[in-house]
Amino acid sequence: MPPFVETMKPRERVLAALARQPVDRPPVCNPTNVATVDLMDMVDSYFPDANRDPELNARLAITGHTELGFDSVAPYFTIIQESSALGCEMQWEGKDNWPTVRMSKPIWKGPQDIKIPADILKHRDMMAITDSIKILRQELGNDVAIVGKTMGPWTLAYHVFGVEKFLLMSIDDPDKTMECMDKLKELSVLFGNAQLDAGADALTFPDHATGDLVSGAYYKRFLLELHQEMAERIKAPLILHICGSTLDRLDYIAQSNMAAFHFDSKNDPAKAMEIAKGRIALVGNLNNPSTLYARGPKEVREEVFRCMDAGVDMIAPECAIPLATKLENLLEIPRAVRAWMQQHPKNGATIKS
Ligand SMILES: [Zn+2]
Secondary structure, three states: OOOOOOOOOHHHHHHHHHOOOOOOOOOEOOOOOOOOHHHHHHHOOOOOHHHOOHHHHHHHHOHHHHOOOOOEEOOOOOOOHHHHHHOOOEEOOOOOOOOEEOOOOOOOOOHHHOOOOOOHHHOHHHHHHHHHHHHHHHHHOOOOEEEEEOOOHHHHHHHHHOHHHHHHHHHHOHHHHHHHHHHHHHHHHHHHHHHHHHOOOEEEEEOOOOOOOOOHHHHHHHHHHHHHHHHHHOOOOEEEEOOOOOHHHHHHHOOOOOOEEEEOOOOOHHHHHHHHOOOOEEEEEEOHHHHHHOOOHHHHHHHHHHHHHHOOOEEEEOOOOOOOOOHHHHHHHHHHHHHHHHHOHHHOOOOOO
16 A cells, blocks of 8 residues: 655645645644643743743744644643733643633623723733744744634633623623623734734634533524624634534534634534534544543544544644643644554545545
8 A cells, every 4th residue: 555645734734624625634733732741841931931921932832843743833822811911810820730810800790891901912911922923933934834812702701700700691681791792802803813913824713602501502692693703804714612512502603604613522523524514624622631631642543533534624632731641642643643544545635525
């Protein structure tokens, strides 16, 4: 059997997959974080500073390509940059832990409080990302895809109002909830477009209307039209990210006009592909806690194969990986994709045509 030969550059491959065009093989493209403590040690760039300093950020982000061999890099590791810039109380934590927003101390109560500072893009936690993207583009040229990230209004609302209070508001007063969304979405557009100006190719759009917290009907009521508007106003492919069980809302998500949906391992990849019906690309959905974190390369390969068998468009961990994830498991992901291609020669260059 002739060896599988790659004919596309990483960035070209990612952009083609996002456009649901033919690819030589599905890209390994992570919409969320793949930085680990091992990678931090390797380049001497640690949390929390790697989230706040553009040079440290770029140095850590680039390892997703240079060390792991992924087709993309993703410099926005967390979900807190905008919330910090809005003035939320932060817990920055140490080198091996995630910075978080103290949601027990919300800064706002309702739509009347929402004010996005005119100079918010100049806040250090916003510039850490935009300036890092400029550095990464310079260092990677046009070969590797840069995936930025701008938080959706639903997630921002959790941070500024507190999860419980915001969800209660959504039950008590849907109109007031929409008013909050309409104000907060302007920050999603602003930061998203700033990252594109800096050189990002695509943006992850996390908006945690997750299956554990809200129903599929909620997604349709509060977010479907808003996401369509985001896809229109932000001028690059968007990758919607929602964790948890999402099959009950995937039909709506497929109508969001976003380029791709980053989905959780709680959803069977074959079933997800069946619902998506080619209307949106799917990216995922390797399990983090029980496979990438706790098992070995053999189990990682099995899961990659399951996604490849299902025809998942881009292969990636389901969400931000635990910071202590073993390198050998991450290195196995692109290896397994190539091994699958080698075993399925007919699916080569024309896998989707
Ligand atoms: Zn997630």
